[in-house]
Amino acid sequence: MYASVMIPEQRIRLAHRIKAKREQVGLSQEALAQASGFKHRQTVTAIEAGERSVSPRELASMAQALGVGVTYFTDRFISTGEAAFSFRAESDLGGRLAAFEDLAGRWIATYSELTERRGGKQSLLLPALSLTPRSSFEDALAAAEDVREALDLGRYPSDELELALERDWSIPVLYFDGQAGISGAASRFRGLQVILINRSESRGRRNFDLAHELFHLLTWDSMPPRRIDDTGPVREEKRVEQLANNFAAALLMPETTLREAWKSRTGGTLEEWISLTAARLGVSAPALKWRVFNLGLVDKEDLPTDEALRASDASEPYDVTPQLFSATFVERIYNAVESGMLSVRKATQILGLTMAEFADLCRSYGRQLSYEM
Helix, strand or coil, rough: CCCCCCCCHHHHHHHHHHHHHHHHCCCCCHHHHHCCCCHHHHHHHHHHHHCCCCCHHHHHHHHHHHCCCCCHHHHCCCCCCCCCEEECCCCCCCCHHHHHHHHHHHHHHHHHHHHHCCCCCCCCCCCCCCCCCCHHHHHHHHHHHHCCCCCHCCCCCCCCHHHHHHHHCCCCHHHHHHHHEEEEEEEEEECCEEEEECCCCCHHHHHHHHHHHHHHHCCCCCCCCEEEEECCCCCCCCCCHHHHHHHHHHHHHHHHHHHHHHHHHHCCCCCHHHHHHHHHHCCCCHHHHHHHCCCCCCCCCHHCHHHHHHHCCCCCHHHHCCCCCCCCHHHHHHHHHHCCCCHHHHHHHHHCHHHHHHHHHHHHCCCCCCCHH
């Protein structure tokens, strides 16, 4: 990558990664300039702004000063310094969240790169919701209805939401597990919008997180989300998160569906009706309890306790754990390995899996690797 032929995209990627790594290791621009052999701090400033190209010798010097290999700056299968995340997670995860962000960044960068190589489209032009932090909860409810109609989600939106997001808006939903304290995330990277969901959570929690993160993607520019949306019980939600929750509730529990179900109910206790209806909608019974209250269908004093709802839980027959990642993502990784675009070692590094786990993953999606692991 010579200075004379470095294209703007390469320069911008390099700028992001140098700045991110410099800040991570705690170097000032002045210190990095001295360690890299530059005469002036302004040289590093220009490089980090994407205004100046870097020669191979200069890049090697900067890599040494930052304690990384040169490939750190050129690898298109990582997202360091480029991807923006909003995590639905506990706030005290420390280095575990940073490690997961690095891993998830590799998944997203790989999805983006493989999509580009096969000529596919990224989710560049999402419909932006005309909401701001000053919007009312009624505005968020109306926006949810608009999204439900735009995606043609029908009476039971959770049945179709994930498929519709990838089909109509090119938003992949990637499932992960083994990350206690992290429910999900929304991310933007090189024009690609991605939602990450912890598949170990309950079905109602997974669906609510999916709708919640969709809200953040659709309002990212007008209401940039925090890096961590703390789901802990102590922290009081801010306005944007309250709007996101109202949007998610209305999207997953349409008013028309609930009024029809309420009108046609026969016999049984209120707890049973809420539990059965919540299971069909793919939401938690407590979430539905408050939704029917807000719609004026039930008085507050008549609402069952969460304990009573748990006793009549009807969600188990519907709660099937999703497969890891997604069919589209795994197929692209598999094809890249089979065609020689990616080595098995690189693929397992990207996914954070062993070779045996990678082979099992491919088989779970009906793909058999053409060689023994």
